[in-house]
Amino acid sequence: MTTRIDQFSSPAAAGGGSGTDKVNVWIVGDDDEVIVIDPGTDTAGVLDVVGDREVLAVICTHGHADHVAAAIELAERDEAPVALHPRDRMLWREAHPGDAADIEMEDGGTFEVADVSLEVIHAPGHTDGSVCLYCEELGVVFTGHVLLDGGPVRHDDEFPDFAGQLTAIGEHLLTLPSDTRVLPGHGPATTIAATEKKFDSWVSAGPVVSSSSSPGD
Ligand SMILES: [Zn+2]
Numbered sequence: 774m775t776t777r778i779d780q781f782s783s784p785a786a787a788g789g790g791s792g793t794d795k796v797n798v799w800i801v802g803d804d805d806e807v808i809v810i811d812p813g814t815d816t817a818g819v820l821d822v823v824g825d826r827e828v829l830a831v832i833c834t835h836g837h838a839d840h841v842a843a844a845i846e847l848a849e850r851d852e853a854p855v856a857l858h859p860r861d862r863m864l865w866r867e868a869h870p871g872d873a874a875d876i877e878m879e880d881g882g883t884f885e886v887a888d889v890s891l892e893v894i895h896a897p898g899h900t901d902g903s904v905c906l907y908c909e910e911l912g913v914v915f916t917g918h919v920l921l922d923g924g925p926v927r928h929d930d931e932f933p934d935f936a937g938q939l940t941a942i943g944e945h946l947l948t949l950p951s952d953t954r955v956l957p958g959h960g961p962a963t964t965i966a967a968t969e970k971k972f973d974s975w976v977s978a979g980p981v982v983s984s985s986s987s988p989g990d
Pocket residue numbers: 835837899918928990
């Protein structure tokens with residue numbers, strides 16, 4: 774197994790800004806080729822980590838601007854396709870009014886990179902087109918804004934569809950092997966086992982905004 778995962782912390786807004794709410798950019802690949810998951814806002818920063826490896830695809834876990842702003846510019850260098858779930862097309866257009874994504878992801882689709890594959894899990898709730906990407910060989914799932922260490926992610930201080938988001942977590946993530954590492958769109962990694970322990974408390978807390986809850990955007 775030569776495939777590895779690199780992480781880059783992108784500013785959540787183009788040009789930096791004062792927020793500490795960095796976006797996790799995940800780069801999966803080997804010495805020759807990579808797939809970038811959620812490019813964030815800083816193309817040059819991501820390309821520093823990618824180096825001279827070929828970018829095979831740029832995958833967006835959902836359409837919110839902090840995650841997709843650099844997608845087109847990053848994909849351009851190697852003429853890589855950008856992948857998005859079609860139900861987030863309207864959100865994507867807010868960040869990229871003039872450009873469409875190249876690949877319409879659907880549940881169960883796969884991407885191959887180095888010697889592993891990434892399986893698309895459609896997990897609507899945070900947005901209609903939110904997806905997670907599961908890599909069985911590496912024992913990881915990339916969860917974007919579906920799930921952070923601190924729980925499901927809000928948008929603009931509210932949950933667009935709290936019940937739907939919890940259902941997606943329960944049906945599509947908690948069913949993965951419990952030692953699967955969760956690599957989220959913000960903040961520290963967690964595991965499916967740790968998520969299982971906290972899940973009921975999120976259900977009973979409901980869609981409240983507490984000062985200790987995870988960052989949204
Ligand atoms: Zn979001």
